[in-house]
Every structure is written in structure tokens, then in C-alpha cells.
Amino acid sequence: EPEVTQTPSHQVTQMGQEVILRCVPISNHLYFYWYRQILGQKVEFLVSFYNNEISEKSEIFDDQFSVERPDGSNFTLKIRSTKLEDSAMYFCASSEFEELFFGEGSRLTVL
């Protein structure tokens, strides 16, 4: 069964550093997303991406964040100048129609 894959599964970084989280969506999907979940809290939408551009973004997704689809398969989330409060699980998802398929997540720990 096709699946969304994410790397790394866990990243530890120092405050102020830049991190890149990588995702390989399901190959025939056209819509891509990033969500995050701070420990013990709800899943929150960050950004959606379609046709090589951002289609929607939340208030969380400020200038610190960016997304890119550098080639035909990868979809990346870059977080610049990380803060302690960026520590969370980051989920990538993709969809063809209504159902979103989530990756297993990348846990980011900022020290």
C-alpha cells in the first residue's frame, strides 16, 4: 500500500538553528500539507501546497517557515531560527481527493 514517508523520524537541534523536514508524498497525489502537534495538544494545520505553490496557510506559518517541492517527489518544510516552542511532531500529508494520508511524523526537539 502506498504511503507518505517522512525523514528524519526525530531531530534534536539547538535553538536558533535551521532544520529541514523532508516528506515523500504518495506519487499520484496532487495536494500536500504540513501539520504539527505539540505534545498533549491538538493537531494544527500549517500549510497546504498545490500546483507548486502555497494554497493556504495558518497564522502559525509565518516568515520563519517555508515549504518547497525541489523535485518531483520531495516536499520539504524548512524552519529557520528554531525556538523552544517549535518542539513538536510535524506531520506531512498528501491527498488526491478528500482523504488525507499522513506520514508517521518527524519529532522535532529544540534545546
Add this chain to the structure above:
Amino acid sequence: RKEVEQDPGPFNVPEGATVAFNCTYSNSASQSFFWYRQDCRKEPKLLMSVYSSGNEDGRFTAQLNRASQYISLLIRDSKLSDSATYLCVCTTGTASKLTFGTGTRLQVTL
């Protein structure tokens, strides 16, 4: 007011019990509704979509009341493997952002 509100739980029920979860949403523009299941420290997985006419999938029944902006999930004959957090989710359209509730934790015991 939270966009999607759920019973916080946890719900502790014995195997074989019937359990019901409730959810209310505040955005009247919401068009599609879902229940997702999330196991501890795992990704959310779609359990079922929710339709106005109500829909059933095996032991799971979902209901939507648009007038009351209320969604429910009923689980019959609970199994140990049903233990998880159940997330109520709304969206305003296809490929639009999903808005998640905080989830209701279910623990099924012997």
C-alpha cells in the same frame, strides 16, 4: 470558543461495551466531517467520513446534525484494539485545511 470541541475523556470501558463520543463545531461554513483515530505518538488515520444521513461501518456509526453543528461517533462491542484517541475533524472543502478537535481518549479494558 474552540472551532471543534470534544469530550476530553478519558473513557474507560470494558470490552463489549458501547461507547459514544460527541463533538460540536463552530464554523458554519464547514462542509465535510470526519472521525480520525490516533494511536499514542502515531499519525492520525481516517476512521470514517460523516454524512448528514448517518453512516455505518461495521461496529462504528457516525451521525451529523448540521442544524445543531453536532457530530457523534458510536462504537458498539468495543475491542481492546479500539483503545486510541478519536479526533473529530472538519473542513470547509476538498483540499482545504482540516480543523481537528483535541480528541477523546478511549481505553478499553478486559
